[in-house]
Amino acid sequence: MFRFIVIFITFLACAYIGFYFGEVYKYRSLELKDFQKAVTLMNTEVLYSNTPLPIALLNISYKLETTFSKVFKEISDMLEEGEIFSVYEGFNKSYSKHKDEFNLKEGDLNIIKDFFFSLGESGVYGQEKIFNLTSEELKRKYLEAEEECKVNRKMYRGIGVCVGAIIAIFFI
Template identity: 30%
Template sequence: MFILKIMGSLMIIIASTLIGNIFGSKYSLRLKNIKGLINCIRLLESEILYLSNPLPEAFDNVYKKGSKNVSYIFRDIRKYLIENDDKNVLESFKYIINKNKVKLSLTKDDIEILVSLASILGTSDKQDQQKHIKVIIEQLKIQQRDAFERMKKNEALYKKLGLLLGLALVIILF
């Protein structure tokens, strides 16, 4: 009987610790994804401004060269644009970003920044697009700093909280 209590206690502690780790890891995932998005947007800028590639080709090249943890959205946007002739870049971005927002661990502000990028792609001249892309990158850098601060503050908190809740449950139950 005592061994069963020990085994049950260990299972509760391990499960609650894992849950805390899952919640805590969302903060580092957001930071990683914002860094990846900045890299992808810089690649997109090069594709548009210096190589003068059309958007579908530029999106495909960003997917191939970018951080795979986020660059897949550019592949999906390209695919969505090709499959839906009646949709524009903005609608495609909105659809794909909203479809993947949980997987990307992005906040509402992060998504708004990405959607604002989509609103200028292909609708203005190169210089105007370059200005907007620079602003988008700066906004994402601000979000990156925010993500880092939140990660520092909350990631360890959730991990420790998971362990402590598990210990508290064990104490209460036994």
């Protein structure tokens, strides 16, 4: 009886590991979608409402759901307190602090860094072009992440269950 319980727990552990690794791909697409939402909100706050950048970043941080919420809030706080002189510098500090919480790839991170590097550095029309360009690049990366999620999520789940089943059969 004890043997079957151990075999069942081993099977469940392998299946859980497969499901866990499959979910990592889902989080990347959620983060990209959330940042795309942030870019759209930033566009509205800066271009149409003429909200100062620290206040706009703070307002947007309340509307985000992923770790970007913390990053936007920290950048806003650093700008308000005068700790940093550019949004890009604040992003680098905040991102390095929360690096382990993100599931982004290097290409995703480059788009985000470029956005923060150019944020607040040009006039209204320049900012509008930057928002549009970033939004288009994020859409492309989001679709890529969704496709990758569909394929790899199923694969890791299947591998986890199969490995658990193989181990269980081996011990029976």
